[in-house]
Amino acid sequence: MDAPDPQDGLVAVVGGSAMATGEATAVTGFVENFAQDMGRYSIAMGEAIFQASAYSSEPGGALAAVGTFLDVSGADFIFERETDQAKQGLHDASARAELDYFSIDIHGWSPPHGPIVIDLDQSFGHHQPFGHDPSSGNFAQVIAMAEAHGANTLSATLTSALTVENQFSFVHGMAMVAL
Amino acid sequence: MSGSTNTFLAAMNSTAHAMGDLTATKTATAAAVLPGASIGFAAAVAVAQDTSPHTSATTGGVVSGGSITSSHTDHVSIDFPFGPNPVSADFSITTMSTHGDSDFLSGYSLSGLMGPSVHGLF
Numbered sequence: 307m308d309a310p311d312p313q314d315g316l317v318a319v320v321g322g323s324a325m326a327t328g329e330a331t332a333v334t335g336f337v338e339n340f341a342q343d344m345g346r347y348s349i350a351m352g353e354a355i356f357q358a359s360a361y362s363s364e365p366g367g368a369l370a371a372v373g374t375f376l377d378v379s380g381a382d383f384i385f386e387r388e389t390d391q392a393k394q395g396l397h398d399a400s401a402r403a404e405l406d407y408f409s410i411d412i413h414g415w416s417p418p419h420g421p422i423v424i425d426l427d428q429s430f431g432h433h434q435p436f437g438h439d440p441s442s443g444n445f446a447q448v449i450a451m452a453e454a455h456g457a458n459t460l461s462a463t464l465t466s467a468l469t470v471e472n473q474f475s476f477v478h479g480m481a482m483v484a485l
Numbered sequence: 486m487s488g489s490t491n492t493f494l495a496a497m498n499s500t501a502h503a504m505g506d507l508t509a510t511k512t513a514t515a516a517a518v519l520p521g522a523s524i525g526f527a528a529a530v531a532v533a534q535d536t537s538p539h540t541s542a543t544t545g546g547v548v549s550g551g552s553i554t555s556s557h558t559d560h561v562s563i564d565f566p567f568g569p570n571p572v573s574a575d576f577s578i579t580t581m582s583t584h585g586d587s588d589f590l591s592g593y594s595l596s597g598l599m600g601p602s603v604h605g606l607f
Contacts, residue, residue: 443519443520444518444520445518445519445520446516446517446518447515447516447517447518448515448516448517449513449514449515450513450514450515451511451512451513452510452511452512452513453509453510453511453512454508454509454510454511455508455509456508457505457506457507457508458503458504458505458508459502459503459508459509459510460500460501460502460503460510461500461501461502461510461511461512461529461531462498462499462500462501462512463498463499463512463513463514463527464496464497464498464514465496465497465498465514465515465516465525466494466495466496466497466516467494467495467496467516467517467518467523468492468493468494468495468518469492469493469518469520470490470491470492471490471491471492471520472490473490475518477516479514479516481512
């Protein structure tokens with residue numbers, strides 16, 4: 307397999323973060339990213355799922371926020387789907403964000419007007435249960451994975467989790483692939 | 486208002502880089518904080534096959550908050566520059582954990598920062 311032209315390089319970074327404030331909080335994150343050189347073309351795909359839940363005995367003391375992001379460079383086609391949900395109550399709050407993507411880079415060819423991007427963005431109010439049930443304590447957990455196959459590849463992941471007793475939970479995660 | 490607030494942190498990173506006509510890289514990190522403890526894990530693998538292959542795999546991280554902290558890192562590098570298909574491979578794994586009474590941000594009362602203050606009004 308010959309090394310691809312430098313202009314055909316494909317780089318994709320996907321990730322997100324979640325935070326919750328309250329006496330009892332729980333936040334989680336999951337990130338997965340994959341890329342492969344298929345010869346005439348390369349593909350990259352992945353997902354990020356972040357959730358946050360909070361409970362506070364003080365009215366209005368519970369907050370939950372989540373976010374995801376995607377950055378793709380060098381792809382000719384990018385399909386992206388984002389789903390966000392959030393619920394805010396008097397004593398509890400929860401939020402969930404999910405992002406999936408798939409991208410293709412055809413070697414030696416580029417769309418005449420730049421990359422073709424299809425982005426589906428769905429936001430919901432609260433209609434169904436989601437997230438965790440933070441009964442007590444402050445929890446934070448995040449996992450990130452990245453994998454690349456081809457000529458001259460790079461994979462990198464970064465995760466961080468932070469809690470402050472009786473007050474706060476935070477996670478951040480990202481995964482990067484390049485080939 | 487005085488007293489300390491238990492604060493736990495875990496942050497991990499991993500990077501794998503491979504140069505050659507035929508390469509594979511894989512990385513994974515995980516960080517978890519639960520009441521009284523924080524745990525971190527990072528792994529990286531890089532493999533390359535070429536006439537002059539090059540690989541690099543690094544992992545690291547930081548955990549904070551507990552009174553007892555432990556960490557462990559393993560790194561293995563293999564280069565086999567013989568035959569028609571020389572191979573290079575790097576592996577790295579890091580695990581970290583901390584638990585016990587918190588001393589991170591000790592002396593600072595975060596609950597005081599979050600609550601109302603009347604200092605200086607009387």
